[in-house]
Structures are given as C-alpha cells and as structure tokens.
Amino acid sequence: MPARSATGPVGIGVIGCGQFAQSVILPVFGRLPDTLVVALADPVAAAREAAAPLATRASLYDDPAALLRDAQVEGVVVAAPTGHHAELAIQVLDAGRHLYLEKPVATSLDEAGRVIESWRAAGTVGMVGFNYRWHPGYRAIRQALADGGIGEVVSIRTTFCTPPGHTGGWRSHRSAGGGVLLDLASHEVDLIRFVLGEPVVEVGARLSSRCSEDDTAHLYGRTASGVEVQGFYSFSAVEEAGMEVYGQAGKLTLDRYGGLRVVRRRAAAPGPFLKTLQVLGQWRGIGYLRRRARSPRREPSYAANLARFVLAIRTGTTVSPSLVDGLHSLAVVAAAEIASEAGRVVPVSLPPASVALLDPHHPAPARR
Numbered sequence: 197m198p199a200r201s202a203t204g205p206v207g208i209g210v211i212g213c214g215q216f217a218q219s220v221i222l223p224v225f226g227r228l229p230d231t232l233v234v235a236l237a238d239p240v241a242a243a244r245e246a247a248a249p250l251a252t253r254a255s256l257y258d259d260p261a262a263l264l265r266d267a268q269v270e271g272v273v274v275a276a277p278t279g280h281h282a283e284l285a286i287q288v289l290d291a292g293r294h295l296y297l298e299k300p301v302a303t304s305l306d307e308a309g310r311v312i313e314s315w316r317a318a319g320t321v322g323m324v325g326f327n328y329r330w331h332p333g334y335r336a337i338r339q340a341l342a343d344g345g346i347g348e349v350v351s352i353r354t355t356f357c358t359p360p361g362h363t364g365g366w367r368s369h370r371s372a373g374g375g376v377l378l379d380l381a382s383h384e385v386d387l388i389r390f391v392l393g394e395p396v397v398e399v400g401a402r403l404s405s406r407c408s409e410d411d412t413a414h415l416y417g418r419t420a421s422g423v424e425v426q427g428f429y430s431f432s433a434v435e436e437a438g439m440e441v442y443g444q445a446g447k448l449t450l451d452r453y454g455g456l457r458v459v460r461r462r463a464a465a466p467g468p469f470l471k472t473l474q475v476l477g478q479w480r481g482i483g484y485l486r487r488r489a490r491s492p493r494r495e496p497s498y499a500a501n502l503a504r505f506v507l508a509i510r511t512g513t514t515v516s517p518s519l520v521d522g523l524h525s526l527a528v529v530a531a532a533e534i535a536s537e538a539g540r541v542v543p544v545s546l547p548p549a550s551v552a553l554l555d556p557h558h559p560a561p562a563r564r
Contacts, residue, residue: 197319197321197514204230205231206271208225208231208234209264209266209269210222211238211260211288212237212238212277213237213244213246213275214276218246218247224498226250228499228502228503228506234253235254236251236254237256237258237262244258260287260288264293271293271505272295273502277373279366279371279373280373281301281303281373282303285301289315289320289322294508295315295320295323296321298325299382300378300525301324308522308523308526309523311523321515326383327497329390329497330501333452333456333458334390340458340460341391341392345448347446348445349423349443352425353426353440354384354388354440355438356383357428357434357435358380359435361407363379369409374409374410375409376411376431380430381415381429386517386522389521389524389525395420395544396419396425396528397544398542399415399416399417399528399532399541399542400416400542401416401536403536411432412430412432415532435453436451437451437453446461446463447460449461501517531543
C-alpha cells in the first residue's frame with residue numbers, strides 16, 4: 197500500500213452518528229493532530245444534528261453513498277449498528293476508501309468473507325475496532341508471556357459484564373447484530389489471541405437470555421497449543437472486565453476497571469508482607485478510576501486505535517488489529533453459537549474462500 201501523497205489533514209468520514217460516535221469517535225478525532233472530520237452520514241436527522249457541533253467543518257449526509265462521493269473523504273469510520281457493518285464496509289472498500297470498522301466485522305462468517313474479499317481487492321487500510329489491544333494492561337500481559345514471566349501457560353480466563361438496563365434496541369436482538377457474544381465476547385476472544393499469539397481452535401458455550409436475547413454466555417475451549425480457555429460475558433451481571441492468565445510458575449491478573457496495572461504473583465501463595473504491598477499497589481490506579489467515573493468513555497485505548505488508523509493512511513504501513521483479526525474473532529463467536537445449540541464442543545473454522553485469501557502465498561485479486 198503506497199504512502200499518502202496528499203498534504204494537509206487526513207480527511208475522515210464517519211458513517212453512523214449515534215451515541216458512540218458522539219461520545220468517543222468525534223471527540224477523539226477532534227484531539228488528533230493533522231486530522232479533520234470532513235463528512236458525517238446517518239439516515240436519522242436527529243443523530244446528524246447532534247453530531248454536527250462535534251465536527252463543525254463536516255458536510256452532513258443522510259446516505260452513506262453520498263458521503264463516499266465526497267472527494268475530501270480519505271478514510272471512513274463505520275460506527276453504525278452491527279447489522280449494517282458488512283454492507284457498509286463493502287461499500288467503503290469498493291469506493292477505494294480506507295476503512296475503520298467497529299467490531300464485529302459482520303453478523304455471519306459469509307458476510308465477513310465478502311468483506312475480506314473486498315478489502316483485498318481495494319488494497320486500502322482495513323482496520324477493526326478492537327481498541328483494547330492498545331490498553332497498557334493487555335500489552336503488559338502479552339510482553340510478560342513472551343518473556344516467559346510465568347512459565348508455560350496453562351489456562352486463561354476473561355470476563356466482560358455490564359449491569360442490566362445498559363442495553364436496548366438492536367443490541368437486544370441477535371438478528372439485528374446484538375447479543376453478548378457479538379457485542380462483548382468478540383473483544384475478549386480477540387484479546388486471548390492477542391496476548392497468547394495463537395487462536396482458539398475449539399469452543400463450547402452455554403447461552404442464556406435473562407433480560408434480553410442471548411445476553412449471558414459462558415465459554416470454554418482450548419487454543420492450538422492446548423491452553424484452556426474460559427470466559428464469562430453478560431449484559432445482566434455486575435460491571436466487570438479483566439483477564440487472568442495461569443502459568444506453571446505464576447499468574448497475571450488485570451482488572452480493567454480497577455486501573456492500568458497488571459498484578460503478578462508467583463506460584464506459591466503470597467505471604468502477609470507481599471499481600472500488603474499488593475493492596476497498596478492497587479491504590480496507584482485510583483486516578484484512572486476517578487477519570488473513568490467522570491467519563492466512562494474516556495478509555496485511553498480508543499484514541500490509540502484511531503490514531504493508528506490515521507497513521508496507516510498517512511504512511512501506507514500495515515496495521516493491526518486488521519479485518520483479518522476481526523474474522524478470526526467472529527469465527528470463534530460463530531462456533532460458540534453452534535456449540536450452544538449442539539450442547540458440545542465444536543471446532544473453530546474459517547470460510548474456505550477466506551482461508552485462501554488469508555494465505556500470504558495466495559495472490560490478491562486484481563484491483564478494481
């Protein structure tokens with residue numbers, strides 16, 4: 197992919213002007229240097245009008261196709277409801293624009309395969325909104341595992357829960373792209389692959405509907421090397437998010453809402469002195485807790501991910517998390533849904549067409 201030849205700010209278009217765009221995406225772009233939101237699109241007039249003051253130099257459109265005809269638009273962020281992700285992504289890529297697609301990449305593997313095919317044909321940046329890869333805690337865990345800090349990894353457990361009443365509309369219906377697997381578990385499945393450096397190859401799941409459709413899930417499975425995987429995700433439980441990695445020589449723990457620090461312990465249980473140090477160490481995260489209490493959307497990894505998207509446009513460099521990472525995550529979610537219905541563990545598989553496209557020795561389709 198060639199580096200950008202134009203001068204001046206990178207022109208960004210945003211498709212989907214709802215609450216997430218208003219509270220996260222547009223404020224982040226407003227703070228990024230040499231970046232300008234030049235176009236907004238949403239079929240709902242109230243959403244466009246609410247977003248407009250956050251991007252005062254942007255043209256407003258009620259149709260994504262009109263935004264894609266705007267010559268100022270170089271990169272596009274798709275922040276529409278999940279059920280529209282695949283169709284909008286394909287439109288953006290077929291128009292030759294760089295794409296930042298909020299997760300998940302699609303609601304089915306067939307849709308995701310078509311997105312990947314359009315991306316390879318376009319030859320542009322294709323990035324997915326797995327922002328937590330830039331959270332310093334997960335990056336610290338990844339580095340510690342690469343360094344062998346806790347010995348051979350035996351098991352990994354992730355959690356992502358929100359209290360009842362925090363979802364509604366399309367998020368409450370799987371047919372519209374909702375449900376806890378697509379909305380929350382897709383992040384955690386990607387983080388497992390990110391920190392371990394290997395995919396989940398088989399998965400079992402139990403899904404239940406407590407307050408809305410498929411709003412609670414328990415996952416279990418294993419990775420390619422045999423690491424046991426566990427996960428609990430819910431729209432109907434106490435707010436919590438984090439990761440625990442168990443190794444033969446120690447354990448790593450991250451409480452995502454408790455701070456940015458990863459707690460490491462050795463194989464033997466800590467004594468009284470070490471326990472006291474660990475408790476005192478938790479107070480270092482109090483500033484983060486206060487910032488998050490004032491503004492729950494001020495998760496630092498959002499800005500890092502979007503800044504990386506702009507940098508990739510400007511320099512023509514390879515970027516991650518890419519649409520391929522989104523496909524891998526969706527494959528685990530799809531397998532979990534099958535496993536829940538079948539009541540057994542099932543293998544995780546990618547669409548055959550996508551496997552061919554992801555093969556580095558397989559030539560990319562001709563550019564349209």
